[in-house]
Every structure is written in structure tokens, then in C-alpha cells.
Amino acid sequence: MTEESYLPGEEEQDLPEQIAIRLAKRERLLSSGVEAYPVSLPISHTIDAVRAKYPDLEIDVATGDTVALAGRVMFQRNTGKLCFATLQAGSGSRIQVMLSQEKVGESNLEHYKDLVDLGDHLFVSGEVITSKRGELSVLVDSWQIAAKTIRPLPNLHNELGEEYRVRHRYVDLIVRDRAREVVKIRSQVMQSMRKTFIERTFIEVETPMLQTIHGGASARPFKTHSNAFDTELFLRIAPELFLKRAVVGGIDRVYEINRNFRNEGADRTHSPEFAMLEAYEAYGDYNTMAELTQSLIQNAALDVFGTLQVELEDGEINDLSGEWDRISMFESLSNASGVEITPETDIAVLKKLADKEGLEIDHPLHGKYVEELWEHFVKGSLTKPTFVMDFPVDTSPLVRNHRSVAGVVEKWDLYIRGYEQATGYSELVDPVIQRERFVEQARLAAAGDPEAMKLDEEFLKALEFGMPPSGGMGMGIDRLLMTLTGLGIRETIMFPLVK
RNA sequence: GCGCCUCUAGCUCAAUCGGCAGAGCAACUGACUCUUAAUCAGUGGGUUCCGGGUUCGAUUCCCGGGGGGCGCACCA
Numbered sequence: 001m002t003e004e005s006y007l008p009g010e011e012e013q014d015l016p017e018q019i020a021i022r023l024a025k026r027e028r029l030l031s032s033g034v035e036a037y038p039v040s041l042p043i044s045h046t047i048d049a050v051r052a053k054y055p056d057l058e059i060d061v062a063t064g065d066t067v068a069l070a071g072r073v074m075f076q077r078n079t080g081k082l083c084f085a086t087l088q089a090g091s092g093s094r095i096q097v098m099l100s101q102e103k104v105g106e107s108n109l110e111h112y113k114d115l116v117d118l119g120d121h122l123f124v125s126g127e128v129i130t131s132k133r134g135e136l137s138v139l140v141d142s143w144q145i146a147a148k149t150i151r152p153l154p155n156l157h158n159e160l161g162e163e164y165r166v167r168h169r170y171v172d173l174i175v176r177d178r179a180r181e182v183v184k185i186r187s188q189v190m191q192s193m194r195k196t197f198i199e200r201t202f203i204e205v206e207t208p209m210l211q212t213i214h215g216g217a218s219a220r221p222f223k224t225h226s227n228a229f230d231t232e233l234f235l236r237i238a239p240e241l242f243l244k245r246a247v248v249g250g251i252d253r254v255y256e257i258n259r260n261f262r263n264e265g266a267d268r269t270h271s272p273e274f275a276m277l278e279a280y281e282a283y284g285d286y287n288t289m290a291e292l293t294q295s296l297i298q299n300a301a302l303d304v305f306g307t308l309q310v311e312l313e314d315g316e317i318n319d320l321s322g323e324w325d326r327i328s329m330f331e332s333l334s335n336a337s338g339v340e341i342t343p344e345t346d347i348a349v350l351k352k353l354a355d356k357e358g359l360e361i362d363h364p365l366h367g368k369y370v371e372e373l374w375e376h377f378v379k380g381s382l383t384k385p386t387f388v389m390d391f392p393v394d395t396s397p398l399v400r401n402h403r404s405v406a407g408v409v410e411k412w413d414l415y416i417r418g419y420e421q422a423t424g425y426s427e428l429v430d431p432v433i434q435r436e437r438f439v440e441q442a443r444l445a446a447a448g449d450p451e452a453m454k455l456d457e458e459f460l461k462a463l464e465f466g467m468p469p470s471g472g473m474g475m476g477i478d479r480l481l482m483t484l485t486g487l488g489i490r491e492t493i494m495f496p497l498v499k
Numbered sequence: 500g501c502g503c504c505u506c507u508a509g510c511u512c513a514a515u516c517g518g519c520a521g522a523g524c525a526a527c528u529g530a531c532u533c534u535u536a537a538u539c540a541g542u543g544g545g546u547u548c549c550g551g552g553u554u555c556g557a558u559u560c561c562c563g564g565g566g567g568g569c570g571c572a573c574c575a
Contacts (some may be wrong), residue, residue, distance in 0.1 A: 017544055018509055060533090075535065082532035118525075132533045151509075155524040155549065157536055158511035163567055219574055264574040265500085274575075282558055420575060476575055499566070 003261035025115050026148045041123045046070040046437075047089040050128060051136065052158060056376050059134040067138060068125035070146045071095065072174065074156065078113050084137075085213040087122060092180050096137040104140060112143060119153040166490060169497055183494055185304055186481055190257065192275065192303035192355045196296050202253040202279060207242035209235060209259065213456045216398070219262040233262035238491065239278050240472070241459040244427065247280050248467045255279035257477065269419060269487045272497055275477035280427070284471030286410045290387050291422035292474050293414060294324050296386075297421075301484060312486025324385040329374055330408065332388070336377035341370065343392060345408025348396030364444070368391025380418060387412040387424075397437040400428040414475075416483050422475035429470065431463035 010202035015023070029036045043407070044066040045053075054063065069089030074094065078084075081101035088094045092279050101109045103126075116122060126140040156175055165172040172179045197204065202394055213229065214221040216238030224233050239256050246254045260276045277296075281288060301308050306319035334341045337352060342368075350369035354361050360370050370392045378388075390402055391411040403426075410426035428434050438455050481492035490496040 021526065066528095075537090077537050078531095079534070080531040080539080084534045084537080086535070096535070098533080102532080131535090133535075135533085135535065152525060154510035155525060155536090156510090160510075161567090163506095164510080166567095197508045217575085260575085262574065265572075267570095267574095270574065275575085355574080385522060423575085474575085479575070 017143070019150055022117060022148070022150045022152075026124045026150065029145065031113060031175050032407070032431075034145070036145060037157060038123075038144065038146065040353040041070060041146055042068055042123075042125075043070055043123070043369060045092075047071055047087065047095045048091055048140075050094050050095060050126065051093055054128060055135055057130045057136060059130055059132075060132050062139075063128045063459060065128045066126065066141070067128055068123070069138065070121060070123040071094070073116060073118055073120050074153075075285075076118055077206065077413055081107065081109070081379070083112060085116070085122065087124075088174075089462075090179055091485070096131070096135045097122070097126070097139045097140055097143075098129075098131065098137045099143065104121055106183045114144075116145065117149060117152070118150035119151070121149070127377060163498075166496060169495055182481075182485065182487065182491060184451075185485065186492065186494075188302045188304045189481060189484065192300040193296050195303070196299045197255055197279070200253065202255050204497070205243070205251065205254055205256055205257060207239045207246070208254055209261075211236050215260075215459065216458045217260075219264060222261050222263050223437065223480055225399045237262050238474070239274070240474070241456055243280050243472075244277055244467060244470075245459065245462045246280055248462045248465055248472055251341070252282035252468070253280075266497070267491075269479065269482070274479075274489075274493075276474060277477055278472065278474045280470050280472045282468040282470050285426040285469070286389075286412055286471055289473040290324075290326070290412055290414075291426060294385075296475070297416075297480065300480070304484070310484055314486055314487065318384060318483065318486070320493045321417075324414075326387040326389050326412070328390050329370070329388050329392075330390065332378045332499050333370065333374045336381070337373065341373070343370075344473065365394045367395035371395060379434050382418060385414065385421075386418045387414050393491065396425075396442075398428055398434075399425040400430070400433075418477060419483065421483060422473060424473040427467070427472050429463060429467040431460055434463055435460055 026036045047069055050067055050069065057063070069087070069091050072096070073085050074088045075086040076084070081475070083099040085096050085097050085099075087097055099109055099112055102309050110467070115372045117191070122143060123139045123146040124138055124143045126138045126142070129137050129139045154171060155173065160175065160432060165176075169179070173183070194204065199201045210224070210226070210233045212233060214234040214237050216236075217240070219237045221234040224235065225231070226233050237260055239258065239260070242276050243254055243256060255278065257277045259273050261273050264270065264271065265270055279289070279292065284292075298308055301310050305311075308319065310318045310320060312318055318482055329440050337353065339349075341350070347369060349486065350366065350373065351361075354369060354373060357373075357376055359372060359376055361369055363369070366403055374388075382388075389412045390405060390408040391399070391413075393399075393401060393409050394405060396411050399411045402408045402410050412421055413420040414424070426439070438460070440457050478492050480490050481487070482489060485492065
């Protein structure tokens with residue numbers, strides 16, 4: 001799609017017809033000494049306020065109440081001597097305005113018909129009345145263009161195409177109630193989660209997004225360069241290693257909600273930049289973090305929708321109620337596959353099972369086979385919210401060993417409707433074991449795994465100063481919005497990346 | 500990154516077995532003092548994503564490029 005551009009005073013011949021016509025109207029306004037974009041207007045009421053004040057007037061009533069308000073023109077019905085327009089506020093609420101020749105005069109009404117287009121912001125003042133059909137209206141004494149629109153709105157009687165909605169989200173927000181609603185829901189969910197954290201005396205912090213070493217997860221990073229430091233920098237893939245430094249420093253209950261960046265594929269559930277919540281609690285463990293996570297999500301559902309039976313876009317009900325199940329990864333895999341699988345099971349056995357199931361896994365790690373097999377056998381059957389507990393050690397380098405089960409770590413993943421929603425750990429705080437794990441990762445990196453972590457000496461140094469036993473959790477915010485609405489990730493993010 | 504599908508007016512979409520490109524809404528002109536997707540009469544608006552090829556003729560067929568969608572891979 002090519003985009004037209006224009007400069008004031010230039011030839012407008014190549015512009016689309018409707019833009020040229022509207023630019024000419026703007027010029028006509030200006031040359032008659034009228035502002036097309038006035039700096040301020042004496043607004044007395046919002047559209048919502050007028051609607052709230054007069055919820056149910058009779059037909060054909062004059063209130064004697066004069067109001068001054070503004071809104072975007074969404075519909076116009078211009079007749080000879082009595083014109084109607086529907087104004088819309090940013091909230092989406094609408095009110096009808098009426099201009100009669102009797103009230104404003106013939107030439108003023110002609111000006112109105114000549115200059116006001118669909119989409120313009122219009123200021124009016126006049127009496128609140130109801131029309132002969134009973135529609136709550138403002139009978140206009142005077143009007144003024146509040147902002148002249150140069151581009152026409154799309155027609156309101158067809159759904160916008162997916163691409164247009166994403167590329168012109170501001171238009172989408174004007175014409176589609178649900179788009180406005182989703183923005184509001186997202187804001188309310190964030191508020192609710194911050195409320196839950198405040199109740200539990202957590203402190204919100206912001207840690208670096210530009211990092212010299214990317215760590216805390218395994219994913220390909222975006223690279224950039226600092227001119228001042230003449231060094232390569234990475235956009236963070238996770239805030240984990242900095243939040244743990246904060247815990248070392250005595251910020252015992254700490255969380256961050258901010259963007260992570262991962263240079264991976266994008267689909268219905270993945271975006272290159274995505275909002276992430278991470279929280280750490282000194283003297284907590286993965287059990288307390290599971291409880292926290294369940295509370296965060298349940299509180300959000302209650303605060304925003306007033307129910308734990310959340311209705312999704314397709315009408316299905318997502319039941320978030322009750323105490324969420326906790327199942328063991330190895331146990332559930334053994335049950336579902338019919339083969340006893342433990343951390344001691346020989347990798348050759350796992351390979352054979354994977355081959356039999358038609359899974360192509362080419363990876364050196366035992367744990368990778370366990371996780372892939374688990375996804376194959378168990379993941380699809382999880383519909384209720386479920387914590388999957390106790391992961392293989394070799395794929396979870398930042399998690400401490402299980403307190404009583406050998407070969408696994410104290411890590412859970414929370415699945416809701418088959419999507420991985422959150423993860424939680426009992427954090428590894430032993431600097432010696434952490435170093436060993438990092439060295440192992442670096443060894444894998446050398447073997448050609450580009451996503452394995454580099455050694456973060458500064459983080460290790462922080463651990464050497466002593467990190468208290470802690471629980472940690474991470475949750476994708478965009479994913480949470482998807483879980484609560486049933487929308488795709490590009491609908492939960494207001495301005496998703498487009499080329 | 501790979502495979503399949505797709506791109507036509509401001510918006511949503513038709514059509515072309517290769518032969519003057521259409522509709523609804525929007526726009527423009529006119530009529531209309533109670534409309535509310537107002538109505539009625541009329542008018543204009545297109546590099547059919549871009550570049551090349553085949554052809555008397557390409558928007559349609561072929562090749563290349565770009566945007567978008569879906570699936571697979573990677574990842575949360």
C-alpha cells in the first residue's frame with residue numbers, strides 16, 4: 001500500500017479525492033478566519049455526563065439545560081433545514097446533536113453542511129432535549145470544528161480487515177468497541193496485579209533492558225551497539241539476574257512488570273517484544289510462588305470481570321476457580337505413556353520412545369527428551385489450570401535441586417487451557433553450584449547451542465555475597481490477557497510489531 | 500527460516516475461461532424541519548502491490564521482489 005503525502009500549499013492533484021476535498025475545507029476554514037484546530041474549547045460536560053444526567057427522558061422534551069460538549073462525528077443525517085449528527089466520545093458513548101435552521105440561521109447551517117465531515121471533532125453548545133422520536137439530543141445554539149479530519153473514516157458497516165486494524169489501531173479504537181474494551185481490560189489487570197503485590201508488601205523495580213550479557217532464559221537476543229561505550233549490547237530476554245541481585249541487596253519482596261525481547265518467530269501466542277512479570281520472595285519457595293501466582297490471576301479475574309468463570313471471545317468459559325491441581329512431570333508422563341520414566345531412565349530408552357511416537361528430537365540433554373515427551377503425552381490433556389511440578393535438572397540451570405527427590409529441580413510450569421502461562425522456582429542460591437551449571441551451559445554453547453547462557457561473572461559475584469533462600473516466578477502479561485479474553489496476542493498488544 | 504494461500508476505489512468486497520474493472524458505504528451536485536446504517540435523483544473516483552516475461556492484447560497466465568494470513572520450525 002502506498003501512502004500519499006502532502007505539504008501545505010502544494011498541488012493536491014495527486015491526492016485521493018476525499019483527502020483533497022477535506023484539505024480544501026480546512027483551507028476554507030482558515031481563510032475565513034476560523035481555527036480548524038482551536039487550542040481550547042469551553043466544554044461544560046462530557047457526553048457520558050449528559051447521558052448519566054438524563055437516563056430516561058420522555059419523547060419531545062426540552063430540559064432548559066444548556067451544555068457545551070465535543071465529540072467525533074460518526075454519523076450525519078443532513079436534511080434541508082434540520083440536520084442530525086451522532087457525536088462519539090473517546091469512551092465510545094454517543095449523543096445526537098440537532099442543528100435547525102430556525103435556531104442557527106440559514107447561512108450558518110449551510111456552513112455546517114459545507115464544512116463538517118464524518119470523523120471531524122465537533123464542539124457544540126445548546127439545550128438538552130429529546131427528539132420527536134425520543135433520542136436524547138443537544139439542540140445546537142452554536143458549533144465549532146474542534147479538529148478537522150483530513151482522512152475519511154472507514155465505513156462503519158463492515159468489519160475492518162485484520163491488517164488495517166493492526167496498522168491503524170487508532171482507527172480501530174475509534175470504530176470498534178471491543179478494541180477499546182481490551183485496552184481497558186489490560187489496564188485493569190495491571191492495576192489488579194499491582195494491588196495484589198502491594199497487599200503482600202512487594203516493591204516494584206525497573207532493571208536494565210540494555211544488557212552486556214543476556215541471561216535468565218534461553219532465547220536468541222536482539223543485538224545492538226552502544227556508541228558511547230563502543231560495545232555490543234543486548235536487549236534483555238529476561239530480568240531475572242538483576243532481580244536476584246536486588247534480593248541479594250535485601251529487597252526481599254521484589255517484582256518487575258516490563259518488556260522482554262526475544263529474536264524468535266512470531267505467531268498467535270508469540271510476539272518479539274512482550275510484557276513479562278517476574279517476582280522474587282526471600283524465604284519463599286516454589287510452593288509459595290504457586291500460591292502467589294494463583295492469587296494474582298484469580299484476583300485479576302475477580303477485580304476485572306467479577307467472576308472466576310471468565311467468558312472468552314468464542315463464548316467458552318474459562319474456569320479459574322478453586323485450588324489449582326499440582327501434578328508431577330515425571331509421574332504424569334509415566335502414567336500417560338505407560339512407561340516408567342524417572343530421572344535415571346537411560347536416554348536411549350527415551351530416544352526409542354520418542355522415535356516410536358514419531359517425535360524428532362535431536363538434543364544432547366536427557367531433560368530435553370523428558371520435556372518433549374511430556375508435551376507430547378500430557379500437555380494436550382490439561383484443560384483446567386494446572387501446576388506441573390519438578391522438572392529435569394539439566395534444562396533448568398537457575399533452579400535448585402529438589403529437597404527430597406533426586407535428579408529433579410523445584411520448578412513448576414502453570415498451564416491454562418493448554419498454554420504455558422507462568423513458571424516458578426525455588427531459586428538456586430548456592431554460588432558454587434550455580435557456577436557449575438553456568439559452565440555446563442557455556443560448554444553447550446561452545447558445542448553450537450547459540451541460546452545457551454554465557455557466564456555472567458557479575459551475577460555470580462552477587463550470589464557469592466549471599467542470596468537468601470527464595471522463590472521466584474515469571475508470567476507473560478500478554479499471555480495472561482489472552483487467557484482472560486481468548487484473544488490472539490496481537491489483539492492484546494495495542495501496537496504489535498508490523499513491518 | 501521453510502511450505503501453502505492472499506493483495507482490486509477512502510473502507511468492506513465482487514468480476515475477468517486473457518478483450519472498455521463493478522457493488523455497498525464514503526465523496527461530490529441537487530431535493531428534503533424529526534433523522535438515527537435517513538431517504539430520493541444524479542455525478543465523479545482505479546498504476547487491479549511492484550518489476551520483468553509470454554501475448555495483437557495481462558488486472559487475469561509465467562518468473563522475481565514486497566506486504567499480509569495460515570501451517571511447520573524456534574521460542575514464553
